[in-house]
Amino acid sequence: MAEDSGQTVLSCLESHILPLVPGLSERLAAGIRVLDVGCGSGRAMNRLAGLYPNSHFTGMELSLEAIETARGEAAQQRLTNTAFIVRDVSDFDQTATPETFDLITTFDAIHDQSQPLRVLQGVYRTLKTDGLYLMQDIRASSHMHNNIGHPLGTLLYTVSTMHCMTVSLAQGGEGLGALEGEEKTREYLQKAGFRSIEIHRLDHDLQNNWYVVKK
16 A cells, blocks of 8 residues: 555655645645544655645554554654554544644545545544645546446456455445445535535546545
8 A cells, every 4th residue: 555655646746736736835835734544654744744844744544553654754754743643533523623634635545444434524523614635536436337447447346355345344344445436435525514526637647536625
């Protein structure tokens, strides 16, 4: 997962992802509070923390091993504007601190969650009224028959079965899997309370959609 993130996220954070939102780089430079839910080993947050020292970056992840890696890399880079927290977000809809973050990100993480709708409701809860939610997830349909001609369909269904669904089901979750798709993603974002949902696609990234979401 970290290798995949390195190719689709880290390699183009400054050049392609941040420019999806006009003025976002300037806000980060001035100083805002950022949260990454399902941050893995924290590579995206540590990269942004180094680029934007006036902003503060928090990462949440279920895996202690991943969080320890994130903390270690932050220490090596002498970053003082990061915090990495071991956190089960299956109850995030109830426990998220209201109106706290200016920017929230999830990089290819929502479909792996045991309770994806609750996580999105928590994102809505902890996002400031004028905040922004940036979500990366797989570019596909929620309906299998629409994915027959998908150039990566066979691979993605295999990865979904062997990893994404299993991670969720092992926690007694929904098991949406990697092919959650655009239709289900929109449905869950709307159920979480979001009203402004834009889908962007990057020329170099055949695999993912990039959702720019506001309250």
